[in-house]
Amino acid sequence: MDDVCEGKDFSFPEQEEGVIELWAKLDAFHEQLRRTEGGEEFVFYDGPPFATGLPHYGHILAGTIKDVVTRHQSMRGRHVSRRFGWDCHGLPVEFEIDKALGITNRQQVFDLGIGKYNETCRSIVTKYVSEWEAMVTRTGRWIDFKNDYKTMDLNFMESVWWVFAQLWEKDLVYRGFKVMPYSTGCKTALSNFEAALDYRTVPDPAVMVSFPIVGDADNAALVAWTTTPWTLPSNLALCVNANLTYAKVKDKSNGAVYVIAESRLGQLPVKAKASGKKQAPSKGSNIEAVQDGLDKESYELLSKIPGVSLVGLKYTPLFDFFIELQGTAFRVIADNYVTDDSGTGVVHCAPAFGEDDHRVCLAAGIFETAGLVVAVDDDGCFIEKISDFKGRYVKEADKDIINAVKDKGRLISKGSIEHSYPFCWRSGTPLIYRAVPSWFVKVEKIKDQLLECNKETYWVPDYVKEKRFHNWLEGARDWAVSRSRFWGTPLPLWISQDGEEIVVMDSIEKLEKLSGVKVTDLHRHYVDDITIPSKRGPEFGVLKRVDDVFDCWFESGSMPYAYIHYPFENRELFEKNFPGNFVAEGLDQTRGWFYTLMVLSTALFGKPAFKNLICNGLVLAEDGKKMSKSKKNYPPPKDLIDEFGADALRLYLVNSPVVRAESLRFKRTGVFAVVKDVFLPWYNAYRFFVQNAKRLEVEGLASFSPMEQVVLLKSSNVLDHWINSATESLVSFVHQEMDAYRLYTVVPYLVKYIDYLTNIYVRLNRKRFKGRTGEEDCRISLSTLYHVLVTTCVVMAPFTPFFTEVLYQNLRKVSSNSEESIHFCKFPSTTGERDERVEQSVKRMVTIIDLARNIRERHNKALKTPLKEMVVVHPDNDFLEDITGKLKEVLKIWFIIGGC
Numbered sequence: 001m002d003d004v005c006e007g008k009d010f011s012f013p014e015q016e017e018g019v020i021e022l023w024a025k026l027d028a029f030h031e032q033l034r035r036t037e038g039g040e041e042f043v044f045y046d047g048p049p050f051a052t053g054l055p056h057y058g059h060i061l062a063g064t065i066k067d068v069v070t071r072h073q074s075m076r077g078r079h080v081s082r083r084f085g086w087d088c089h090g091l092p093v094e095f096e097i098d099k100a101l102g103i104t105n106r107q108q109v110f111d112l113g114i115g116k117y118n119e120t121c122r123s124i125v126t127k128y129v130s131e132w133e134a135m136v137t138r139t140g141r142w143i144d145f146k147n148d149y150k151t152m153d154l155n156f157m158e159s160v161w162w163v164f165a166q167l168w169e170k171d172l173v174y175r176g177f178k179v180m181p182y183s184t185g186c187k188t189a190l191s192n193f194e195a196a197l198d199y200r201t202v203p204d205p206a207v208m209v210s211f212p213i214v215g216d217a218d219n220a221a222l223v224a225w226t227t228t229p230w231t232l233p234s235n236l237a238l239c240v241n242a243n244l245t246y247a248k249v250k251d252k253s254n255g256a257v258y259v260i261a262e263s264r265l266g267q268l269p270v271k272a273k274a275s276g277k278k279q280a281p282s283k284g285s286n287i288e289a290v291q292d293g294l295d296k297e298s299y300e301l302l303s304k305i306p307g308v309s310l311v312g313l314k315y316t317p318l319f320d321f322f323i324e325l326q327g328t329a330f331r332v333i334a335d336n337y338v339t340d341d342s343g344t345g346v347v348h349c350a351p352a353f354g355e356d357d358h359r360v361c362l363a364a365g366i367f368e369t370a371g372l373v374v375a376v377d378d379d380g381c382f383i384e385k386i387s388d389f390k391g392r393y394v395k396e397a398d399k400d401i402i403n404a405v406k407d408k409g410r411l412i413s414k415g416s417i418e419h420s421y422p423f424c425w426r427s428g429t430p431l432i433y434r435a436v437p438s439w440f441v442k443v444e445k446i447k448d449q450l451l452e453c454n455k456e457t458y459w460v461p462d463y464v465k466e467k468r469f470h471n472w473l474e475g476a477r478d479w480a481v482s483r484s485r486f487w488g489t490p491l492p493l494w495i496s497q498d499g500e501e502i503v504v505m506d507s508i509e510k511l512e513k514l515s516g517v518k519v520t521d522l523h524r525h526y527v528d529d530i531t532i533p534s535k536r537g538p539e540f541g542v543l544k545r546v547d548d549v550f551d552c553w554f555e556s557g558s559m560p561y562a563y564i565h566y567p568f569e570n571r572e573l574f575e576k577n578f579p580g581n582f583v584a585e586g587l588d589q590t591r592g593w594f595y596t597l598m599v600l601s602t603a604l605f606g607k608p609a610f611k612n613l614i615c616n617g618l619v620l621a622e623d624g625k626k627m628s629k630s631k632k633n634y635p636p637p638k639d640l641i642d643e644f645g646a647d648a649l650r651l652y653l654v655n656s657p658v659v660r661a662e663s664l665r666f667k668r669t670g671v672f673a674v675v676k677d678v679f680l681p682w683y684n685a686y687r688f689f690v691q692n693a694k695r696l697e698v699e700g701l702a703s704f705s706p707m708e709q710v711v712l713l714k715s716s717n718v719l720d721h722w723i724n725s726a727t728e729s730l731v732s733f734v735h736q737e738m739d740a741y742r743l744y745t746v747v748p749y750l751v752k753y754i755d756y757l758t759n760i761y762v763r764l765n766r767k768r769f770k771g772r773t774g775e776e777d778c779r780i781s782l783s784t785l786y787h788v789l790v791t792t793c794v795v796m797a798p799f800t801p802f803f804t805e806v807l808y809q810n811l812r813k814v815s816s817n818s819e820e821s822i823h824f825c826k827f828p829s830t831t832g833e834r835d836e837r838v839e840q841s842v843k844r845m846v847t848i849i850d851l852a853r854n855i856r857e858r859h860n861k862a863l864k865t866p867l868k869e870m871v872v873v874h875p876d877n878d879f880l881e882d883i884t885g886k887l888k889e890v891l892k893i894w895f896i897i898g899g900c
Contacts, residue, residue, distance in 0.1 A: 232401055489523075
């Protein structure tokens with residue numbers, strides 16, 4: 001063995017760099033795969049990150065969790081293929097290209113050419129591959145970059161086509177015209193789960209607007225409240241609740257008569273008597289003046305009206321942009337979605353911009369689907385029909401629209417409200433709700449199956465599965481899987497001009513057969529111009545592909561099949577090993593990748609996609625805020641690794657609440673604490689062993705060679721017996737916890753074990769290690785410590801792959817049958833050689849030693865000063881058995897008396 005330096009001179013980062021070189025020389029990762037080939041498959045699905053940014057602490061955390069589990073399983077003899085994946089398509093890439101090329105609308109893409117646009121997208125997908133590979137390698141993660149998968153690869157895209165075709169065959173796909181979350185920044189509709197990814201608390205205008213009832217004897221007006229003034233130009237109806245009671249009240253200051261839900265009367269504005277300025281609604285401070293929420297000094301109650309009697313009333317439109325619809329529109333309808341817990345009990349309906357608005361207006365005959373005009377274009381700007389505001393971005397037009405309403409004498413009040421509002425998860429722009437045509441997967445149809453499949457999975461922590469994910473599945477909506485974009489897997493739908501004939505491609509072979517065209521790429525600029533002859537004859541023309549591409553989440557959700565090109569290849573491998581054994585990602589993926597995996601696997605096979613899942617929380621800055629490059633509120637990962645090493649970072653993350661789906665406030669001092677509390681004591685125990693093993697040679701004795709464990713287990717020394725049993729407990733505990741995917745329990749146990757190893761076994765056996773009790777006893781103690789250190793390193797190798805390799809490479813030099821790398825070692829099997837009695841005895845001894853030392857300190861008795869006797873009081877007569885001799889030695893006491 002080589003000499004070792006003192007702990008203060010041991011550079012963890014430098015040693016880790018040396019280990020990376022060793023692994024490269026041994027081709028260690030692939031060698032491990034070769035050694036386990038033919039063993040039981042442990043199928044791990046690696047969620048593909050978007051390739052448009054650099055790795056951050058969230059990626060390092062998820063990567064560490066994945067690496068710990070897959071390394072452990074490999075050391076258990078299982079074959080664990082680990083292929084890195086890249087999410088190459090969709091909004092993240094297009095958004096970057098749009099910024100780079102200054103593209104602000106769809107027409108600019110057509111002017112540039114879809115082919116040129118897509119090839120530009122393709123060119124940046126691998127922009128950060130080298131940075132990713134460098135960081136992933138430096139953090140100690142073993143994964144296959146050379147055999148990676150990309151969602152833009154031909155084989156992957158073909159399998160995605162197959163997945164969609166299967167859903168079509170199962171009647172789980174339809175085309176609909178629905179109001180959906182829409183990103184004006186990315187110029188496409190988003191699915192409901194995408195819309196839920198980024199909610200922010202923001203202020204928005206809140207206005208109360210009057211809608212005069214046609215022919216009302218009191219010239220009354222219905223009062224509606226909205227936080228989206230930009231939708232007012234598209235108003236086509238008002239909706240009430242037929243079961244609510246409404247009130248007709250008169251404003252004493254101007255004679256205006258309003259109709260509002262009786263329970264919302266307190267929301268009407270009140271004017272101050274002195275200044276004439278409007279006040280906030282009364283809170284009831286003047287009890288006599290306020291009755292049922294109505295300020296009687298400001299308003300007179302004229303009558304109460306059942307909600308049902310309002311249905312069918314006509315009202316005067318706010319704007320005349322849709323005056324051609326007055327035969328069916330601008331009337332009152334009713335639905336139970338209108339409530340009296342906010343607003344006025346009267347909802348203004350713009351069916352092109354509200355899901356409920358669209359539903360109730362369509363049912364009431366306010367418009368016909370084919371005749372609905374969406375007055376906002378793809379860029380979020382008003383179309384020419386809205387002449388007063390044409391070309392204006394809707395959110396920016398709010399103020400002018402409010403002023404226009406005021407000029408018409410229809411504004412009752414204006415203010416602002418802070419509420420939670422959805423933003424585009426990619427562009428960061430506020431979403432709007434907009435009617436768009438889309439292709440949907442019938443998720444609601446399989447909702448019960450989804451809930452059953454969820455029951456078959458195991459999650460850490462389980463409350464995320466039982467609460468968050470279960471609730472999300474319960475509320476699942478049909479999934480809009482098409483996007484009106486360019487860079488993505490095209491929908492494999494070819495449709496005739498009359499819409500009567502639809503062909504769904506499930507393979508490249510089918511497309512080539514029906515079209516007669518050789519297909520080498522499936523992106524839009526390769527397949528958009530491919531046509532299919534109609535089966536009905538040439539007079540019906542040809543079938544053309546729909547313009548849409550897939551939602552990139554549909555592609556990543558297809559990953560278990562597409563990354564191995566199933567069903568075109570690897571059919572037996574897939575069918576023998578599905579569902580996969582393990583996935584791990586962040587909490588946000590309960591509404592992202594975890595969800596799409598579950599939806600597609602359930603729809604295809606009636607099974608969950610995975611068996612076991614670890615869900616991690618968010619890594620925040622030390623101040624509890626989101627990590628921000630501009631704010632520089634966190635240490636860059638590379639700088640931290642260069643200072644403390646990757647193993648310290650790995651252990652810090654795995655030992656934190658973030659592995660239990662809670663948030664972690666990242667602290668540099670926390671990483672340092674791991675070095676101080678775990679690695680230095682561990683290293684010192686190893687260093688003590690090496691020094692004393694080499695001392696044998698210095699003293700002219702035979703070189704150290706470890707004795708066989710079967711011999712050591714017969715040692716009469718109680719501490720040898722104890723440390724062997726404690727090590728067996730460590731093996732058993734890690735085995736148990738890793739089977740349960742509870743990574744966070746392992747580190748605290750290890751810390752306690754290392755403390756026992758250094759402060760009990762090593763400290764109390766110093767005389768033996770130094771040869772003062774004879775050479776034979778010295779070799780027994782050193783051999784025991786050797787096997788303990790090797791076993792501990794093997795057990796902890798998945799968690800700290802660098803440090804354990806460093807120790808092992810030196811320890812293996814005294815063994816003739818050692819492996820070239822610790823990661824080729826088999827995880828120790830539990831031998832059943834635990835002795836709980838001796839473990840308890842030593843724990844008792846430690847307790848007594850601590851108490852005795854405290855008493856010495858209180859009486860100023862130095863530890864070196866011998867004492868005559870010590871009395872230990874305990875009800876168990878056997879309490880001191882096996883440990884009396886060691887207590888006398890450690891505590892410098894002549895007599896120990898037990899009593900109760």
